[in-house]
Amino acid sequence: MVGHAFMGAAHSHAWRTAGHFFDLPARPVLRVVCGRDAERAAAAADRLGWESSATDWTEVVRRDDVDLVDICTPGDTHAEIAIAALEAGKHVLCEKPLANSVAEAEAMTAAAEAAAARGVRAMVGFTYRRVPAVAYARQLVAEGRIGEVRHVRAVYLQDWIADPEAPMSWRLEKDKAGSGALGDIGAHIVDMAQFITGDRLTSVTGQLRTFVESRPLAAEHAGLAGTAGSGRGTVTVDDAAMFLGHFAGGAMAVFEATRFATGRKNAIRIEVNGSLGSLAFDFEDMNVLQLHDARDPAPYAGFRRILVTEPEHPYVAAWWPAGHGLGYEHGFTHQVVDLVTAIGAGVDPTPTFADGLQVQRVLAAVEESSTTRQWQEIPS
Ligand code: SOE
Numbered sequence: 001m002v003g004h005a006f007m008g009a010a011h012s013h014a015w016r017t018a019g020h021f022f023d024l025p026a027r028p029v030l031r032v033v034c035g036r037d038a039e040r041a042a043a044a045a046d047r048l049g050w051e052s053s054a055t056d057w058t059e060v061v062r063r064d065d066v067d068l069v070d071i072c073t074p075g076d077t078h079a080e081i082a083i084a085a086l087e088a089g090k091h092v093l094c095e096k097p098l099a100n101s102v103a104e105a106e107a108m109t110a111a112a113e114a115a116a117a118r119g120v121r122a123m124v125g126f127t128y129r130r131v132p133a134v135a136y137a138r139q140l141v142a143e144g145r146i147g148e149v150r151h152v153r154a155v156y157l158q159d160w161i162a163d164p165e166a167p168m169s170w171r172l173e174k175d176k177a178g179s180g181a182l183g184d185i186g187a188h189i190v191d192m193a194q195f196i197t198g199d200r201l202t203s204v205t206g207q208l209r210t211f212v213e214s215r216p217l218a219a220e221h222a223g224l225a226g227t228a229g230s231g232r233g234t235v236t237v238d239d240a241a242m243f244l245g246h247f248a249g250g251a252m253a254v255f256e257a258t259r260f261a262t263g264r265k266n267a268i269r270i271e272v273n274g275s276l277g278s279l280a281f282d283f284e285d286m287n288v289l290q291l292h293d294a295r296d297p298a299p300y301a302g303f304r305r306i307l308v309t310e311p312e313h314p315y316v317a318a319w320w321p322a323g324h325g326l327g328y329e330h331g332f333t334h335q336v337v338d339l340v341t342a343i344g345a346g347v348d349p350t351p352t353f354a355d356g357l358q359v360q361r362v363l364a365a366v367e368e369s370s371t372t373r374q375w376q377e378i379p380s
Contacts, residue, residue, distance in 0.1 A: 025344025098356030100178030130334035147276030180237030186257035206243025
């Protein structure tokens, strides 16, 4: 694994846990974690359960005792590491968004497709697909439960930099992160909307806004929080993004991604309205999926609150008795399960790098439209 901050911790937990609850075709061994600073990487290895640590990822991705490389670094390094690892014959799991630009995502997709011909697999980490209620929503749409999809309404709301004195972090620098709320959390709702509907966005128009352009430099970081040090830095990404979209199948979509929704910590809300009913999901109540069946007689029609904690629901049977519920970390564990299962079966895991590239094109089109104020087509 390259990188060992917030995402590195979530991925490590998943690698440690997956084989204890699911039957996997291979047993993950946490061989080596890589970071720029030797002391911090060693401490991370110890804390997160890795056998060893290293500082040079170019050596790590070529090691004979490494079969898979998990990339948990900021976006500016994804392309370089993923392409080197794939060329060295290692399977790759890469955090979202796939890259910082469409050009990088295209190069990564080309490398993944060449590697797939040699039996080497690549997957991008859109982990919220693996929340049981989200996977179940997709299943219900695919079964035709809500009929023809007409509306998708998706928001991702956080507030961790709403305080103008919250310090800088790599997520606020375009060179490192590619974009702000748009790529960091907007990418998730684009993927979720396309995953749940089984459809593809074909055009978008949107706007981006940066509310706070100068912030204290950080002395230290822990997760998303940081303590302010001396000096100030410039925010070079968007704080918030809003956009409209059209789906190939005819549905209309509205998206909002912001880090300024005071009081909202990690609220991901998606509602899908179809000709026969609607589905609604809210990550703040992540074990629940709301389903409305438009065929129910009016006097008792309404949204029914389905607890997605039954053994019949996606992923749930491997965990606790019915009703006991799952959390944020389980999506990452399911991601490892799906990846290792696909590798064992000799098939491409999803979302593929090509799926990640398509999301990247949506992000680029939103960014472009915020300047041109025009609708932008998304090439397929
Ligand atoms: C920060 O906004 C962040 O950590 C994202 O980068 C993750 O993808 C999301 O799961 C939680 O929030």
